[in-house]
Amino acid sequence: MGILITNNQSVWPIRPLSIKRRLNKVLKALNQAEADFTALITDDQSILALNLEFRGLNKATNVLAFPNGQPFPREKGRYLGDVALSMETVQREALAADRPLGEVFYFYLIHGLLHLLGYDHALGPKEEAAQEAQEKRLLALIPHEL
16 A cells, blocks of 8 residues: 555645655655555644544644554555645644744644644653654654645
């Protein structure tokens, strides 16, 4: 399967092949070159529905990660899980931080991927620092243009 990119928003042009190449480089850097996962590039309405259904939060968010088996059990092995990212929220956050949209986009894809691999910044300062260090290292490996 590899990396499956689904784009269900039409405001920002997305080049799935380019995204896959960059994410494959990230997977190799994580010693996960053979891993599979899906990424949904969506809008606030869709991510709000996912956030409400699976986390009970009635708000849009930047990224959601569903590790293999959560919420749907899948075959174990190479399949890491699913990441969903809202381009509308990513754009708002990029503008607020005065950062390029592509940089924030790839940051959140990497952030979600790390959650699939078991990183969880919510567990405490040590875990948060470990995840942030990986995000910074991995983001530096790839171009940020969309």
